[in-house]
Amino acid sequence: MGVTQLKGEGLVAALDIGTSKVAAIIAEADTVAAAKVLGVGTSFHRGLHRGEITDADAVAKAVMEAAIKAERMAQTAMPPAIVGIPGSFCSSFTARGSAAIKRPGHRIHAADVERALDAAAAMAIPPGRRIVDKLIHTYLLDGQRITESPIGLAGRRLEIDVQFITAPLTALAELVKCLGQAGVQVDGVAVQCLATARMVLAPSQIELGVVLVDLGAGQTDIAVFRNGQLDTLACLPVGTDNLARDLSAGLGIFIEQAEQLVRELGCTAALKSLADYCLEEDSPRKVLFENMQIDLREYNDVFMARAEEIWQLVQNHISREGTGGSLPAGVRLVGGGALVPGMAALGEQLLGMPIDAALPEKLKSLPEACQSPAYAAAVALAEDRAKSLIELQTVSTSKSASLDVLWQKVRGWLKS
Template sequence: MEHNLAVGLDIGTTKIVAMIGRKNEYGKVEILGIGKSKSLGVHRGVVNNITQTIQSIQQAVQEAEVAAEMKIEDVTVGIAGQHIRSLQHSDYITRSNSETVIDEDDIDRLINQVHKLVMLPGEEIIHVLPQEYKVDGQAEIKEPIGMYGGRLEANFHVVVGQVSSIRNIGRCVQSAGLNLEGITLEPLASANAVLSQEEKEAGVALIDIGGGTTDLAIFRDGIIRHTAVIPFGGNVITEDIKEGCSIIEKQAELLKIKFGSAWPGENKDNEIVSIPGLRGREPKEITLKNLSKIIHARVVEIVEQVYVEIKNYGHEEQKKKLIAGIVLTGGGSQLKHLKQLVEYITGMDTRIGYPNEHLAGDSDDDITSPLFATAVGLVLDGLKRQDRKKLEQQENVVNEEEKPSDDEEVKEQPPIKERRSFLDKLTDRVKDFLDNAE
């Protein structure tokens, strides 16, 4: 595939989206093609039927290929689902020689130390994110490289997930005839697509309400501080409408989208929707007030759980306050009056997040819908990964061409080497596993 192209594959509970994007000359991203299919083999963000998921992936990919008139090979995939959890952990290393400065290798050693954490069976560390460092007891250091010190410690945000679920996703992608180029945590992908750098600095909670799960990512001082996946989303609302009004799922979903509201106070008692009955039966009449009461009850439950996680992070402490409040995205964020409800429950400023932060100005409105936040984020991630690859290749060429004789020159060049993230390593491990697992 061309260099500055990337494909995001969002394998969700309700839909699977394949999105092809390219960087234009202004560094913005143009979406060339998009395909979506109904997701059949996924429950609460986890694959539970491999064959159906493969078919859905192929369908979405085909549609995107037709739209963009090109073939898709490599994709960046998001992982989420109810098996993802996160924890805070502190660790330290003692350096053998405190007369040399701290470098990349020290940090790698410290991060590898975190790997010795004992996990539940079947769980594996997906992501280790250093929050802040201490050098010889001096706290709140953002970047210890280049400092002197004997003891280096850090607080980490550790994200853990089930290996088997991740491998299953890899398996589906591979069997759909695609090459798994990268794996990204979905809350991180959505955050990249929707949040501005200022919000990440000021402190913000991104809530991505999907069909099967609600993902949360909290940023402060530009660093991700907390992630959580809450195992219900828009689908439980539809389920409740279906049960509460005794109608079929398709009708419940339509009702929710067309007439649903998260705020029951505003419907008059006499507003009624009539729903055609099943074959030969009388039509059903449903009051909008009842409809929004059902929706309200469920949404409150989801928002309250998210708020518990925000409080767990420590939003109530002065120095951890999230000044930019809450950003809602995902398909579930399109529910009428949800913003007001969230502000009412949490007392935090709230806005709806559209994934247009990095998209070219002339992008279609339907692409910048909150529905596609994760897909856009995955495309961005794929493009970033390619930039990194390009840098590495250039470096290798430079290194082979000329090694400067004068030592001073070497010191002048800042290290470009970016630490390989856990997700890159995880991608490689999943690939190796799939290659050897026939």
């Protein structure tokens, strides 16, 4: 792409291809900050519906634009990128894998953990799907459950219970083809909301029970954690675009005007002073907004019906799916929908649990224009990749050899 200068090893890139925008991140893997963001690029498009590519040219063009912008800011070429996939692609299964430790002293090495994980993965991958993420539930060393990493401990048999997340090969292949069209090399895929969960949720929250909600333009990703583990993953086919489409149809206004209303008025309950918008004193229902005359009651009826439905669907998922049990750490809300005025407060009311919609700490170091929860997924993907690079460098005796293994594995997924 535009910039050819290279900054050397340790660069990572991430792409979040959302319904409303593509966000590209270039970052440096850094042992202190994990991913030190060097460049961010955004491009808006309409080539995706419910996570599926409906207009490959539009997506490819948006990816190219976002990547070029990120390259300009980072002053470096974009390395092969990790690409986020929505929860709608994903399903999961749990398996146990084991590895015998035969070396003298029987100390567990990182390679033994890999062997046990490979054994678990080999057992049960559903046809036509690929593993895209994994979450380790339990380690057993000679039959004894251990809570932390077994590396360095001694034992003769290591077993691991692991939850694998899979995605359909056809969808992955289409994604890779579309990115190839944009001139972007793909080095792996990751489940967006799991990467985001790893970045924004504290281990103590996961232990207590917590829900991550990524409220985007077209979809709402949900990850529920109970008893320290991922309990359920879901992707609801609704987002803030539904609010705008309903307002456009209900009030007879252009979609762009409706989108602006969603962003600026949101839930009318959140309006600071309705009087600021009133046209006539005796007609407080009519408000003037950017030269649009809005009937506030109509607006409120249309907006609230959809906003309540979105939270109701989240609630249904939380209460009906999974193992049940309380979620004392509440909800962590990210995605652009977290910025819609009053949306988080409405969710708190309807779900009856606290919702934290604050800007994730990691995003505070981004350029001001990108300091938004809408960038949580893109930054989290970069952070995830940076962390695995750092881990590999720390664990491995031969850095370049282990990186080669990682890249070979990832390329292998995508080719097969």
